[in-house]
Amino acid sequence: MGLALVHASHYAAPMTRDAQDWFMTVVEALADPQGQRVWSIIVSFLGDMAQSDGARISSAALTRVITPIGIKPEAIRVALHRLRKDGWTDSERLGRGSVHFLTPFGRAQSLAVTPRIFNRASCATTDWHVLIAGTPAGLELMDAMEAKSTDTLVRINRHTGIAPGPAPRALSDLFVIDATIAAVPAWLQTELFPPSLHRACAAFDDALHGFGAPPVELDPLQRACLRTLIVHRWRRIVLRQPDLPESFHPVGWPGEACRKKVFAMLDALPRPRLLDLEQAS
Template sequence: MASDTNSWFEDSIQTLTYNRNQRVWSIIVSLFGDLARAPGDRISGSQLSRITEPMAIKPEAVRVALHRLRNDGWIASEKSGRSSFYHLTQSGLVQSEAASPRIYTRDVIYPDVWHLCIPEPLRKSERDEQARIMRREGYVSVAQGVYLGPEVAPKRDDCLTISGDLGVLPRWLKQQISPPQSVKAYEDLEQALDRFAQILENAPTPTPLEVATLRTIIVHVWRRALFSHPDLPDAFFPEGWRGTACRHKVMDALDRLGLPGLDSLSA
């Protein structure tokens, strides 16, 4: 009978993990960014195992992922008796906080005015560094040496800047920003979210651990789709793009599940 009782949970995991090409370290990033992104939050090794085990992630894979994230300076660990606890470093907290508005905002408001920024032409060997600098400043590359930024252009003497509304955007730009594989990723995500919503209709109240597992998977697949393209309004994407629909359905799913307290994950 236990397997019948939990079949909704197993069906949910099967539905939401439709993309089997998952990196464990990235799943751990999603987990901490959703469940333990406040200063002072920490998760034990045994809690991590209980959250990730239903995803068919082996403890050895979790340990390798934690080792990598420690080396990257993203998480830190400490011992308490025989147990290990993990928490975001200051760098990890800052990065999680910076990403959170894009991940969790239900209705994103974009500016009406945008600007193009055209820096000094450079030799090929210098272009990559220029592109990295522009991305750090919040720009999106729309053509070689041409960058798009929000709001009216700031005053700067190192670029030619042009401000205005978006007008009609060319098809080639939309396809460049969201190629076919990105469009398909949102279609697959929406299908999984719709199926998950149907499963929840007849499901019992999830336990805190079940909620933690499901939230981790949902946030992870959402992050994978969301950060595969620049943060831009719908006008920049091809007709039929389902990004905004997926955003609303992700928020609906997370709201319905709620956020479990870390203490509740020890039971």
């Protein structure tokens, strides 16, 4: 909150050359090497800054926030069209422009992943249960649990998964076993945290490295832009990695170091109010 107040009192201050350079350097470093999916970046923005019921952002403010990433206004219009078509967002005319907001469906989707994305804590679960399917009904149940959330079930193979906490009451479709996990072999670590995820996470961890603390002169639009970039990159990593303790991590797994850097940055870039984004220019 202290930082937020400092920022709030500074955002209208003239930007120093150094702060502007820092901002541009970081934006460039954080741009997704896999290319930008604009609709996905907008989802990251809305999930972080406009998730609550009634929250809305104008085309003009959204454009101001994400233009520094190198996204053209036309690409934003196309992405918003796609999000509307897919039921994620809706739009309304307001004055000479439009405002955009998550639909109940879009908000539910966003809420469902928010705890994972904004989870600062490394997994420290020690009690697990193993679930083994041996019938079509059991496999279907396991698929449903896995689809619900990767926190509910981490699949080890087609017939087997592990889930945190003690075993539930007997499930007739699954063989459920209370389990304590001491060691995880390397082949399973690599299966759960595959090389492509490892590389993506290491690249993001590298990109986050060595910026130092954000200058206090950053304005709400710049903070929103940086938060969007960070949440977006982190979302694409953290939602692909199962929430498992250190014994499951491959040697050199950068995920937990990356998590620390993500939250250090987000903490130093307080979430701006939507009003500030609308009023900034």
